[in-house]
Structure formats: structure tokens, C-alpha cells
Amino acid sequence: MTRTMEVARFEENGFEEPNNGEEVSWDVLEREAASNVSSKRSQSGRPHQQDFSRKGDELSGDLYELWRQEQNSIAARLDKELKSRWELDELIEEQLSRYESHYYMAMVSTSLKDVSNLVIPMWLPPHELAAVAWLGDWRPTSILDLVRILAAHNPSFSLSESSERVLSQFLREIRIEEAVIDEEYAEIQATCVLHLPFSPLCNTRSHEEALHSVQELFENIHKVISKAQRLRYKVLELVMKKLLNQTDTAEFVVAFAGIQDAIHQFGEQKKLKKLYPAVLSPLKGSGSSS
Template sequence: MEVARFEGNGFLETHIVESVSWDDLERYAASKAGGSSEKHHHSWRSHQHDSSRKDDESPGELYELWRQEQNIIAARLDKELKSRWELDELIEEQLSRYQSHYYKAMVATSLKDVSNLLMPTWIPPHELAAVSWLGDCRPTAILDLLRVLAAQNPNFSLSESSERVLSQLVREIRIEEAVIDEEYAEIQATCVLHLPFSPLCNAQSREEALGSVQELFGNINKVISKAQRLRYKVLELVMKKLLNQTDTAEFVVAFAGIQDVIHQYGEQKKLKKLYPTVSMKGSGSSS
């Protein structure tokens, strides 16, 4: 077969090429057409080849090919399902960790126990002010995070039905928060009556005074436990009832990230308070 080719000088040069097939010419044309065209041509040729091959194959061979293709797709689907199951397991594991944290009971038997219930010494003060009930952090702040995510993250979406459920949930949780606030206020208003120097305690016997203090400790423990259970209740509703699997994972990551940022900030402020920096005045001064 003769193949004509133009050189750079414009002259037509003819070569005699032996054993040139149409497939060779098609591959040559595809290579000149560019990468994308080559891929398209290759896929078209593969499809044509598969079609012609299937025409030539026996029914038994076609069945075996169909079975193999079916198994390949099934394996891919199984991999996707396993990934979703693993994601569900991680979400459940994280939720169980929240449950163990918020349902952790501490029986108040001394004044030290009560102070640890109200203001744990192992939490930096700035973090405590940001995430505790006494720091005015309420479970509805968790629900506010959903709207922030929906506004800032294009991959996070709340349907109209979810928005309605969220609004109703906010109203219900605020009522429960108000009840807990009232119980806190009642304890704060009456706790002074149970202090050792109060007139009420002076009029009581030692056993009666200790019993009143113990009752006060129990009331404080009940209110704090109730507040913690409400936090978990909100998390459980958000993660299991309100959001789908992907959005739940997005929420868990964001919620953990916010808590970690607050903790790191609190630790930095605590270190600055313990080890304040000393400004050096002049090169000859010493610390």
C-alpha cells in the first residue's frame, strides 16, 4: 500500500509500506488527533471489538462472560456497602462515647465532690466557661451548629422536612432547658440555708445538718445529671433521627473539631496564666 505524506518543505513524499492494515491507519490517525480523541477512539474500538467478539462466541462463552461481569459489579457494590457499614459503625461508636461521657455518674459525698461536679478542675477555665451549663452553654447550641453547617458547607444540606423537625426540636429542648435552669436557681437560692454557719444549721443537731447537706449534694447531682442527659438526647436525635449517614459524619467531625479548638484555646490561656511572659528591657537585663 502507498502512503502519501507531506514533509516540512511542502513536497509530497511517497513511501511503499508493506502489510499496512486499516487498524494501523486508524491508530495513526487517532495518535494525530490528540489524547482525548485517542481515548474515545480506543473505547469505540474496544466496544466494536467486544461486540464482534461476542458475535463470534458460543452461548456458553457468552454466559461465562456475563457471569464474570456480574461478579465484578457485585464486588464493587459490596465494597461500597461495606464502606457504609463501617461508617455506621464509626458513628455508633462515637455516639456511645458521648453516652458514656454524659452519663458518667459522680456521687457527691463531700464538698470537694460538689465542686468537681460544678467546676471540674481538670478542665481549663476558658473551656469550662464555653461548654458548661453554668457557662450558659445549652444543648440548643448543638442544634445551632446544624444551621451553620448547612449555610457554610455545600455538601451539607437540610431538607424542608428536616428544617421543620429541627425548628420543633429547638422549641422542645428550650422548654427542657428552662426547667433545668429553674432547678439550678432553686438550689442556688436555698443552698446557703444548709451551710454550717447558717441559722438553720445552728438550730439543728449535727446529724440533721449532715442529712440536709447530703440532700443538697443529691439535688445538685440530679440536676447536673439531668443536664448531661439532655445534651446526649439532642446528640442522639441529631445523629440518628434528623440527618442521613453522610451528613451525620459531617456533623460529628465538625462537633469534635469545635470542642478540640475550645480545649486547645483553654490550655493556651491556662499556660499563659501559669507562666506569664516577662518582657526584656534592654540587652543587659536578666530574667
């Protein structure tokens, strides 16, 4: 009877009787029934999962499109920034080349007139000449001092510890070269009187010999000033190419040009006041009451 009931339950539930003839336990039947129920539930739930998956795909597509647009926008900004940096590099190189051509003009001069213009340029106001010429104590180390001033007073000017060490090393090396130039120029100043036409030595020489002596004196002056100009450019090149980064180099160039322009404007004003002194205004209370 029990066997017949089990077979009937198998047929009602759609199960087949095992071929091995062994009795099937209720645990096995419960597991298989649970498996069938879960299978039917999964089949009945597939349309909802497909709708959710479709909505998820649309949402993911929108997020991807937004991410792609933001990526392209940032890339465009970076590209613009890179182009600006390339333009900044070109401007820095152009400015450096202008300094090179200006400081190396001294090497082209050969005549006595050109050398005298190097010593006392007629186109410079006296105050500017005293400030920026070698005789006015304008030294290449002043360029390095400007770097330290900018680093101390400009928050955006970054000078790392390694750059500070390099700067100190540059100062020591440049001061040695400055001292050599000072000694050479001091020797010229001490002996130049011997080459002048009214010196006792020139009185015993012929006109050609005296002219040759003066020519030799000016050539020595030309060599010293040319060496000083090369040293100035060397310091500028070291600062702009080896010491500072791109942004700091741009700030340094602006400050350096601003200082030179301020000195020039000051010298021009002093020159004009000397040439055209201001007329004193009448004392208060004198003249008409209007």
C-alpha cells in the first residue's frame, strides 16, 4: 500500500520512478520539488529582469556619455594650457635671444669711437649709465640677488632647497669671475694715463706710435667690457634655463625688464629736469587774486 501511494504521488507530481528499484526518501523529493519551484519562479521573473537590465543599460550609456564629454572638456583645457606653455617657452627664448644680441654687441665694436661709446654711451641718461653700467657697480650677481628677492617676497615664486643650493653655488662662482674682471679693469685705469697724448711717454714717441698706444688701450678696454657682457648673459642664461621653472622664469623676466625700464624712466626724468628746469611758481598771495 505504501509503495502504491508513493508511485501515485510520483505520477501526480510529474516525477518518474527510479529505475534502480530503491525506495526514494522524502528528502530527495523535497529537494527536487524545491528545485522545480525555483526554476518556475526564475522563468516567470525573466521579463522584469530584462526590463531592469534595459533600463540599466540606458543609465550606463548616459553616464558613459557624460564621462566622455567631461573627459574631452578637460583634455581640451589641458591642450590649451599646453599650447600656452609652448607659447610661453617661445617668448622666453625670444627674450633671452634679445639679451644675447644686446650684450654681445660689444664684441662687434672695433673703432675707437665704438669703444668709447661702450664706456660712456651717449644715448643713456647719466643716472641710468651709473646704475646699469659696469662702472656703476652693476654686477651680474645683482641678477641672482633679484632671484632671491622674488623668492622672499613673492608667494607664487617657488624656489626649492636644491635650487637654493645651486643659487648659492652660482653666486660664489660669479663673484670670482667678477673679481677677475674688476682687477683687469683696475689695471687699465691705473695705466691708461701712460697711453694718453700728454703723458711723458707719448712726448718721446712719434704720432704713429702714440696712436698705436691709444689703440692698444682701447682694445684692452673692449676686451674687458666684452668679457663683462658675456658674464651678464651667462648669468641670465643660467637663471632662465637651469635655475627656475617656466612660470618663475616668466616672472623673473617681467621683474628684470621692469627694473631696467624704471631706471631708464628715472634717468630720463632727471635729464629733462636738468635740460629744462621748471620755472618757479609765484609765491602765494602775489599777483592777482584770481
